[in-house]
Amino acid sequence: QVQLVESGGGLVQAGGSLRLSCAASGRTFSRYVMGWFRQAPGKGREFVSGISGSGGSTNYADSVKGRFTISRDNTKNTVYLQMNSLKPEDTAVYYCAARGLAVVTATPSTYGYWGQGTQVTVSS
Secondary structure (H helix, E strand, O other): OOOEEEEOOEEEEOOOOEEEEEEEOOOOHHHOEEEEEEEOOOOOOEEEEEEOOOOOOEEEOOOOOOOEEEEEEOOOOEEEEEEOOOOHHHOEEEEEEEEOOOOOOOOHHHOOEEOOOEEEEEEO
16 A cells, blocks of 8 residues: 655746655555646646656656656655746646556556645746
8 A cells, every 4th residue: 555645736926846745655665656647627637747666767748848857765755746937737736646567657547546636826
């Protein structure tokens, strides 16, 4: 079992930055692929970024490439999402997710563990 708790969301102006954190319980954190997803009102859950267990492989949605950076600290059981140059269209609830297999995927249903989400609002 893995429990995930996100933090770091908030209200920011367009062009600003936020850093999301996701703290995980358990002693086998490094065995899990971690992903960040987001869901805007009236829309489906969208893949944002993912990172392999070692941190050596990362994936990004085209919409955030060059602006967002995912990283993890396995000594702290934490994954981060640094978000720069934020746009109003980045407004959503951001979720952290864990997957007990080696490959990063963009499909929400392949992740077995989810956090409660943290709201990110970008004003224009």
